[in-house]
Amino acid sequence: GENVEQHPSTLSVQEGDSAVIKCTYSDSASNYFPWYKQELGKRPQLIIDIRSNVGEKKDQRIAVTLNKTAKHFSLHITETQPEDSAVYFCAASSNRGSSASKIIFGSGTRLSIRP
Amino acid sequence: EAGVTQFPSHSVIEKGQTVTLRCDPISGHDNLYWYRRVMGKEIKFLLHFVKESKQDESGMPNNRFLAERTGGTYSTLKVQPAELEDSGVYFCATRRYLRGGVDNEQFFGPGTRLTVL
Numbered sequence: 001g002e003n004v005e006q007h008p009s010t011l012s013v014q015e016g017d018s019a020v021i022k023c024t025y026s027d028s029a030s031n032y033f034p035w036y037k038q039e040l041g042k043r044p045q046l047i048i049d050i051r052s053n054v055g056e057k058k059d060q061r062i063a064v065t066l067n068k069t070a071k072h073f074s075l076h077i078t079e080t081q082p083e084d085s086a087v088y089f090c091a092a093s094s095n096r097g098s099s100a101s102k103i104i105f106g107s108g109t110r111l112s113i114r115p
Numbered sequence: 116e117a118g119v120t121q122f123p124s125h126s127v128i129e130k131g132q133t134v135t136l137r138c139d140p141i142s143g144h145d146n147l148y149w150y151r152r153v154m155g156k157e158i159k160f161l162l163h164f165v166k167e168s169k170q171d172e173s174g175m176p177n178n179r180f181l182a183e184r185t186g187g188t189y190s191t192l193k194v195q196p197a198e199l200e201d202s203g204v205y206f207c208a209t210r211r212y213l214r215g216g217v218d219n220e221q222f223f224g225p226g227t228r229l230t231v232l
Binding site for chain 1: 146
């Protein structure tokens, strides 16, 4: 079935350093890849997304890359700050028949920024 | 615009009891989804409504779960009877309809934390 794997499950980086979270997906029909950030006790919020016709997208300190051939996609956060501490979920979605648009999530990465 | 709201925020019930969760979507969002996160694991899809119709209910775990969206506005998710393994955070998310079926952002509610004792 459809599956998204996410690594690492926990990540601790020094403030100012970069953080990288990697995901792989199984459904070759996936064409939309959102990343959600969930702070403690709050709702998941979209921070960036990428579509399958694009290989890379950047928004300030956040960038995502997508390798469709390898079915890999990654989140890169540069110049990390304390407010980046949260759980990050990668996800994949596809347009296919009656299952169009449901999101398949990775298991999450708990990112901690050390001061 | 007001965001997706969910009620209650927390619910603690005993095994065998019934609980009904409610989700109010962003106005005009025809697509409504229910997801669940159990014990720190991934967020898992339960089902998808387009207006009042169930588009995909492939993620519903068993027949103890019943979702409705009468009138295509708010939705309810009832668990009857609740079991210990149903504990978790239940999220609702909504999305606008776009022609061509191109996916866009799903806006999540704050979730309902369900604890079954």
